Amino acid sequence: MRRTNPNNDYFQLSANGGLPRYLTLQALENRKFIARAVAIGRCFLCAASDIDVTGLCLICRSFLSDEERQAAQAYYDGVF
Numbered sequence: 001m002r003r004t005n006p007n008n009d010y011f012q013l014s015a016n017g018g019l020p021r022y023l024t025l026q027a028l029e030n031r032k033f034i035a036r037a038v039a040i041g042r043c044f045l046c047a048a049s050d051i052d053v054t055g056l057c058l059i060c061r062s063f064l065s066d067e068e069r070q071a072a073q074a075y076y077d078g079v080f
């Protein structure tokens with residue numbers, strides 16, 4: 001599991017002031033954070049309004065790594 005920031009400035013930026021991209025896995029592992037994003041109704045990475053149970057929009061979901069997809073799958077399965 002990656003715990004260091006990637007050495008890529010573009011990877012670390014968030015387009016609309018959301019959570020930095022390198023913190024996505026930690027956010028997906030935090031149920032309270034995801035519940036808050038869903039309650040607000042905005043993607044926690046880019047602030048788009050069309051989100052699902054993971055707190056992510058379709059575009060941000062498409063960029064998830066394998067580890068992040070696995071963490072997100074628990075929300076789709078309803079297993080925490």
